Amino acid sequence: MAEFKGGCLCGAVRYASTAEPAFMANCHCDDCRKSSAAGHMSLIGLPKDQVEFSGAMSEYQVTADSGASISHHFCPSCWSQVYTASSSTPVNAHIVAATLDDLSAFSPQAVVFASKAAPWDRPFEGVPHFDKMPPIG
Numbered sequence: 001m002a003e004f005k006g007g008c009l010c011g012a013v014r015y016a017s018t019a020e021p022a023f024m025a026n027c028h029c030d031d032c033r034k035s036s037a038a039g040h041m042s043l044i045g046l047p048k049d050q051v052e053f054s055g056a057m058s059e060y061q062v063t064a065d066s067g068a069s070i071s072h073h074f075c076p077s078c079w080s081q082v083y084t085a086s087s088s089t090p091v092n093a094h095i096v097a098a099t100l101d102d103l104s105a106f107s108p109q110a111v112v113f114a115s116k117a118a119p120w121d122r123p124f125e126g127v128p129h130f131d132k133m134p135p136i137g
């Protein structure tokens with residue numbers, strides 16, 4: 001069984017889950033790029049009620065192009081982004097794979113918003129690329 005365990009930079013926020021991921025993808029959308037302050041976010045869609053979170057988080061909400069409300073959840077001490085959630089799929093928490101203890105637990109199955117990728121952060125090869133968000137997670 002896969003195990004997803006990790007936390008923020010300072011360790012105040014931790015999470016763990018053994019749930020089956022709904023998806024694992026790299027996302028190059030504007031929200032992921034700006035909120036992570038990196039080229040893209042690698043996200044693991046897990047059923048939120050099967051993820052054990054510890055530590056308080058701060059939340060920032062933004063409306064996506066699709067009209068969905070996206071919430072970004074950060075550690076209020078070190079400001080690592082731990083997960084995002086979307087009003088279009090409220091059952092899932094999108095865990096930020098960069099916060100995993102074991103980075104090999106994540107392997108991207110798709111690249112979304114590939115058309116938005118920065119010239120210096122090329123989309124991961126060998127998996128399907130989508131110009132927008134496909135109907136996943």
Ligand SMILES: [Zn+2]
Nearest residue numbers: 008010075078
């Ligand atoms: Zn922290």
Ligand SMILES: [Zn+2]
Nearest residue numbers: 027028029032
């Ligand atoms: Zn995104």
